[in-house]
Every structure is written in structure tokens, then in C-alpha cells.
Amino acid sequence: MRFHFEQGPIRPPSESRSLLLRFTRNCPWNRCAFCPVYKGRSFSRRTLAEIKADIDTVRSIIDDIKALSWSMGEAGEVSGQVINRILTDPAKTGCYRHVAVWLYYGEGTVFLQDANSPILRTADLVEALRYLKEKVPGITRITSYGRSATLARKSMEELREIRDSGLDRIHIGLESGSDTVLKFMDKGVSAAQHIEAGVKVKEAGMTLSEYIMPGLGGVQWSREHALETARVLKAIDPHFIRLRTLRVPPHTPLWDHLQSGTFQTLSDDDTVREIRLLIENLENIHSRLTSDHMRNLLENLEGTFPDDKPKMLGIIDQYLALSDDDRILYRLGRYGGGAAVRRRSSGLSTPLGKSPQGVATGDRKRHRHPHRRAGRTILVRKFGAFDLGQGFGGLMALWCASRMRESGSGEPHEARSHRDKGGTHVLLSMRTNGQERGVHQAGRVRQAARRGGASGSFDRRT
Ligand code: SF4
Numbered sequence: 068m069r070f071h072f073e074q075g076p077i078r079p080p081s082e083s084r085s086l087l088l089r090f091t092r093n094c095p096w097n098r099c100a101f102c103p104v105y106k107g108r109s110f111s112r113r114t115l116a117e118i119k120a121d122i123d124t125v126r127s128i129i130d131d132i133k134a135l136s137w138s139m140g141e142a143g144e145v146s147g148q149v150i151n152r153i154l155t156d157p158a159k160t161g162c163y164r165h166v167a168v169w170l171y172y173g174e175g176t177v178f179l180q181d182a183n184s185p186i187l188r189t190a191d192l193v194e195a196l197r198y199l200k201e202k203v204p205g206i207t208r209i210t211s212y213g214r215s216a217t218l219a220r221k222s223m224e225e226l227r228e229i230r231d232s233g234l235d236r237i238h239i240g241l242e243s244g245s246d247t248v249l250k251f252m253d254k255g256v257s258a259a260q261h262i263e264a265g266v267k268v269k270e271a272g273m274t275l276s277e278y279i280m281p282g283l284g285g286v287q288w289s290r291e292h293a294l295e296t297a298r299v300l301k302a303i304d305p306h307f308i309r310l311r312t313l314r315v316p317p318h319t320p321l322w323d324h325l326q327s328g329t330f331q332t333l334s335d336d337d338t339v340r341e342i343r344l345l346i347e348n349l350e351n352i353h354s355r356l357t358s359d360h361m362r363n364l365l366e367n368l369e370g371t372f373p374d375d376k377p378k379m380l381g382i383i384d385q386y387l388a389l390s391d392d393d394r395i396l397y398r399l400g401r402y403g404g405g406a407a408v409r410r411r412s413s414g415l416s417t418p419l420g421k422s423p424q425g426v427a428t429g430d431r432k433r434h435r436h437p438h439r440r441a442g443r444t445i446l447v448r449k450f451g452a453f454d455l456g457q458g459f460g461g462l463m464a465l466w467c468a469s470r471m472r473e474s475g476s477g478e479p480h481e482a483r484s485h486r487d488k489g490g491t492h493v494l495l496s497m498r499t500n501g502q503e504r505g506v507h508q509a510g511r512v513r514q515a516a517r518r519g520g521a522s523g524s525f526d527r528r529t
Contacts, residue, residue, distance in 0.1 A: 069160070070124060070127065070128050070131070070159075070160050070162055070163040071124065071160055071162050072088070072089075072120075072121035072124040072125060072162050073089045073092075073113070073117075073121060074087045074088070074089055074162070074165070074180065075087070075089045075092065075093075075180035075181040076104065076105075076181075077104055077180075077181075078178050078180065079178070079210075079212070079238050079276070079278075079309075080359045080360055080361075081276075081309075081357075081359055082176065082178040082210060084169070084172045084174050084176060085169070085174075085176040085177055085178040085210065086125070086165070086166065086169045086176070086177045086178070086203075087165065087177075087178050087180055088118075088121060088122070088125070088177060088178070088179055088180065088199070089113060089118075089121070089179075089180045089181065090113055090118055090179045090180065090184045090187060090192070090195060090211075091110070091111065091112050091113060091180075091181055091182075091183065091184055091186060091187060092108075092110060092111045092112075092113065092181060093105040093108045093109060093110045093111070093181055093182065094110055094181065094182035094183065095110040095182070095183055095186055095214075095217075096182075096183075096214060096216075096255045097110065098253045098255060099240075099242075099252055099253060099254050099255070100251070100252045100253050100319060100320040100321040100324065101242075101252060101280070101283065101313060101315065101319060101321045102319065103316045103318060103319050104182075105181070105182065106318065106319065112186070112187055112191075115191050115194060115195060118195045118198075119195070119198055122195075122198055122199050122202050122203065123202065124162070125166055125202070125203060126202045126203060128162065128163050128166040128167075129166060129170065129203065131163075132145060132149070132153070132163075132166065132167055132170060135149060135152070135153070136149045139152065145167060145170040145171045145173075149167075149171075150167055150168065150171045153167045154167070154168075174207065175205050175206050175207035175208070176206075176207055176208040176209075176210065177199070177203075177206055177208070177209045177210070178209075178210050178211065179209065179210070179211040179234075180212075181212070182212050182214070183212060183213055183214045183217055184211040184212070184213065185211065185213040185214075185217050185218055185221065185229070185237070186214070186217050189221065189225040189228065189229060192229055192232075192234075193228055193229060193232040196209065196229070196232035196233040196234055197232050197233070199233065200232075200233050206233070208235045208236060209233045209234050209235055209236075210234075210235060210236040210237070210238065211234060211236075211237060211238070212237075212238050212239075212240070213237045213238070213239055213264075213268075214239070214240070214255075214256065215239055215241070215256045215260050215261045215263075215264035215265070216255055216256045216260055216264075217264075218237065218239070218264035218267060218268055219260045219263040219264040219267065221267070223267060223270065223271060226267055226268065226270075226271035226273070227271045227272065229271070230271045230272045230273050234273065235273060235274060236273060236274040236275075236276060237268050237273050237274075237275055237276065238276045238278065238309075239261070239264065239265065239268075239275070239276070239277050239278065240278045241261050241265075241277040241278060241279050241296070241299065241300075242254060242278065242279060242280040242283055243279070243280065243283050243284065243292050243295065243296055244258045244261065244292075244295040244296035244297070244298055244299030244300065245258065245284060245288060245291045245292050245295035245296065246258050246295070247284075247288055247291060248283055248284045248288050248291070248292050248295075251288075251330075252283065252321070253320070258295065258298075258299050261299055261303070262299055262302045262303055265277065265302075265303035265305055266302070266303060269303070269304075269305070269306075274306045274307070275303070275305040275306050275307070276305065276306065276307040276309055277300065277303065277305040277307065277308055277309065278309045278310075278311050279296055279300070279308060279309070279310060279311070279345075280310075280311055280312065280313050281310055281312045281313065281338050281341055281342050281345070281363075282312055282313035282332060282333045282338045282341065283313050284341075285330045285331050285332060285333060286331040286332070286333060286337075287330075287331065289333055289337065289341050290341075290344065292341065293341045293342075293344040293345040293348070294344070294345075294348060296345055297344075297345050297348035297349050298348075300349060300352065300354070301348075301349065301350065301351060301352055304351075304352045304353060304354060305354050306354060306355065307354060307355050307356075307357060308349075308354045308355070308356045308357070309356075309357050309358075309359060309360070310342070310356070310357070310358045310359075310360065310363050310368070311360040311362060311363070312338060312360070312362040312363050312364065313332065313338075313362075314362050315332060335364055335394075335398055336387065336394065338364070339364060339365065339383055339386060339387060340387070342365075342368070342383065343380060343383045343384075343387075346376060346379055346380060346383070347380065349372060349376070350373070351373075352372045352373070353371070353372055353373070354371070354372050355369070355370070355371045355372075356368070356369055356370060356371075356372070356375075356379065357369045364386075364397075364398065364401055365382060365383065365386060366401075367382060368382050368383065
């Protein structure tokens with residue numbers, strides 16, 4: 068039997084351990100200026116029969132995995148031995164592995180793809196949810212993305228029925244509470260609709276997660292974006308506020324605006340100031356703010372209102388109080404090596420809380436400052452020729468350069484990488500405020516194949 072079911076391209080970061088099931092394909096709106104995800108792909112609703120067939124396939128995979136476990140003497144559990152057997156078997160499909168890993172984590176959460184499952188006819192969505200819960204017992208939470216425009220159109224009765232059938236949580240891309248920004252970005256929804264949808268979702272008994280996008284107002288509307296977003300969030304008081312900082316990918320309408328000068332991105336520091344203004348104005352709410360997206364500079368910026376508000380403002384103020392050079396190094400570390408060293412450095416205590424990932428790893432006791440960790444290198448100096456390296460080093464150089472440009476840290480005009488016994492070295496030459504400087508990031512970079520990721524360390528030499 069070919070164990071395959073359909074899955075879409077993305078999920079929220081908080082759903083990394085969820086079973087992904089596709090109820091609709093792509094995005095019915097597909098016009099947001101900043102969003103590249105579904106451009107060029109057309110939207111369709113999957114039929115109830117298709118959705119049920121996929122759920123049946125998941126059920127068959129679960130049964131097959133349980134039988135394997137029994138045959139290995141693991142009493143039906145997806146133990147380390149069972150998961151290793153499955154992940155090292157080249158005959159297993161990606162879907163089969165996905166279900167196996169889902170069982171292994173044992174959290175029982177499910178995420179419905181793609182961009183707007185509530186757009187299904189309520190009767191179909193309800194039937195699909197009931198079928199899912201019947202066929203796959205032990206599900207602890209079902210979550211989906213939903214557009215405010217769609218949710219605001221549903222009646223309270225419909226939303227309650229959907230909730231009672233098992234949809235526990237909705238993630239809404241609120242992005243901004245400013246009508247000016249929403250219109251410019253062609254979000255297809257107004258601030259009033261955001262409020263209406265958010266209030267209704269909560270009233271129906273679902274957990275509400277609102278994604279907001281720092282930087283989306285650009286230079287022109289930054290203040291309005293922060294203040295109006297705070298106003299809308301105060302009116303909704305969602306369970307979660309999640310930050311997802313703007314990035315402008317090529318092949319989006321916003322990229323064209325950037326090229327023509329009709330939109331200007333904020334620098335990283337101004338984005339941090341904008342987030343500060345937003346948090347400052349969030350009063351009388353009880354939401355939990357999280358910074359769980361890799362695009363966010365301050366990933367330890369999290370807490371629950373109102374108690375943690377001073378702590379969150381303090382984290383921002385500590386960053387802004389760093390010297391110019393230290394802020395550049397902080398950003399380079401975060402963007403250049405963040406993913407690479409996250410596992411090793413998490414939990415380090417620094418003035419900014421958890422480690423500003425990637426600047427360094429190593430001896431915790433000697434780390435009084437994120438950029439002054441013993442025996443590591445980030446060398447600031449002038450240097451010469453352009454020579455982008457190959458392979459991982461080249462990618463790293465390119466990545467560092469593009470992030471530094473995007474973040475407004477300066478204009479990288481040279482990027483170079485090479486490998487030696489010490490690992491992969493990346494050198495960037497930057498122009499910041501008319502001054503030229505070089506940033507040398509040296510790292511030992513090795514694939515941690517068993518853990519499926521790279522790890523590295525960065526050394527400050529001067
Ligand atoms: S609604 Fe969401 S998925 Fe659709 S275009 Fe906008 S941001 Fe992208």
C-alpha cells in the first residue's frame with residue numbers, strides 16, 4: 068500500500084509537532100503584498116471525500132506503525148527503536164515518517180492546512196472534524212489558520228458548531244490594525260473586521276492567536292502601525308499575540324514597491340523601537356506575547372500581560388542601550404548563526420535573557436556579555452576583495468549579507484567565505500552611514516547529521 072496523503076507548504080512555528088492535514092489548497096485571497104507563499108497557485112476546496120480518504124490513510128499508517136512496534140516487542144509504543152527503524156527505512160514515504168514522528172512526540176495536536184480552512188462550508192468542515200476525531204482518537208488539539216474576513220462572515224452558531232466539532236484554536240494573520248497599512252498591503256480586511264472576527268472566535272470558545280507584523284508600516288506609517296495595532300489588540304484581547312517581523316521577499320508586490328521607492332523598510336533598530344511603542348500601548352489585556360518566528364531579532368521577547376510588560380520593555384531597552392558595534396554584532400550573530408547554534412546555547416544567561424543566538428557558544432560562566440564570550444571571534448576590520456565561497460560557507464556568506472542588508476545594518480558590498488582547520492569563515496565588508504567596516508564571522512560549522520541540523524560556534528579574536 069502506498070501511504071500518501073496531501074500536505075501543504077507551511078504551518079505556524081508553534082505547530083512544529085502537529086500532524087499536518089490539508090483541508091483546502093493554497094489561499095483564497097492570495098493578494099497580500101508581502102506574502103510569497105501561494106503566489107502563482109490557485110485556491111481550491113478539497114472535497115469531503117478527499118479529506119476523508121486522507122484521514123483514512125493516516126489511520127492505516129498508525130495501524131501499520133503499531134503493528135511494527137508490537138513485532139519489535141515495544142508493545143505498540145512508538146519508542147526510540149521504532150522511530151529509528153522507520154526513519155532509516157528508505158522505503159517509507161514522507162507522509163509515513165511524518166505520522167511516525169507525530170506519534171513519537173505524542174502531543175496529539177493537529178494543524179489543518181492551508182491558509183483558510185474555515186472557508187469550507189460549515190457543514191463540510193464540521194463533518195470532516197468529527198470524522199477526524201472518530202478515526203484518530205487521542206487528538207488533544209486541532210488548529211487552523213483563518214482569515215478575519217471569512218470568520219467575521221460566519222454566524223455565532225456556525226462558529227460554536229465548529230468549535231464543538233473539535234476546532235480548538237485559530238491563528239489569524241492580523242498583521243496590522245492600521246487601515247492605511249492594511250489597504251496599502253492589500254490585506255483584504257479592515258481593522259473593524261479584525262476586531263469583529265477576533266471577538267467572535269473568542270466568544271465561540273476557541274483559543275485565538277493573532278500574528279502581527281512589526282515593520283509592516285515601513286518608515287512612512289511605523290507609528291500609526293504600532294498605535295493602531297495596539298488599539299485593535301486591546302479591543303480583541305487575544306490569547307496569543309505572535310510577532311513575525313516583516314521580510315520582503317523578491318517576486319512579491321511589496322518587493323516592487325521597495326524597488327520603486329514607494330515603500331521603505333525600517334532598520335532593525337527602528338523595528339525594535341516600533342515594537343516598544345506597541346507594547347507600551349498595550350493596556351488592559353491578558354494576552355501572552357511570543358516571539359517564536361526566526362525573523363524576529365529579539366527572540367526572548369515574551370511574556371504575559373499585564374505582569375510581564377515591564378520585563379518585556381526592559382529586554383528592548385537593554386538591546387537599544389548596546390553600543391552601535393555591539394548591536395551590529397548582535398544582529399550578525401542572530402541572523403548569521405542563529406539556527407546553527409540554537410540548541411547548544413539555549414538557556415545561557417545573558418543581559419538579554421536567553422542567548423542572542425549565534426554570537427557565541429561555550430563556557431557559560433565566562434559569558435557576562437553576549438559579544439564577549441571567551442575564545443571566539445567577531446573581528447571588525449577593513450578588508451578587500453569579493454570572493455563568495457562555495458557550498459555551505461558561500462551560503463552562509465550570502466545569508467549574512469542579505470540579512471544585514473534587509474535589517475538596515477548597512478550595505479554589504481563584499482562577502483567572502485573560506486574553510487580551514489578552524490571551520491568556515493565568513494567575511495563581510497559593510498558600509499554603514501557612509502563608513503566602511505568589515506565584519507569577520509568565523510565559525511566551526513559542522514553538520515550534526517543525527518540531529519538533522521548544523522551546529523557551530525563563533526569566536527571573538529579581537
Ligand atoms: S491571506 Fe495569508 S496566505 Fe493569503 S496572501 Fe494574505 S498573508 Fe498570504
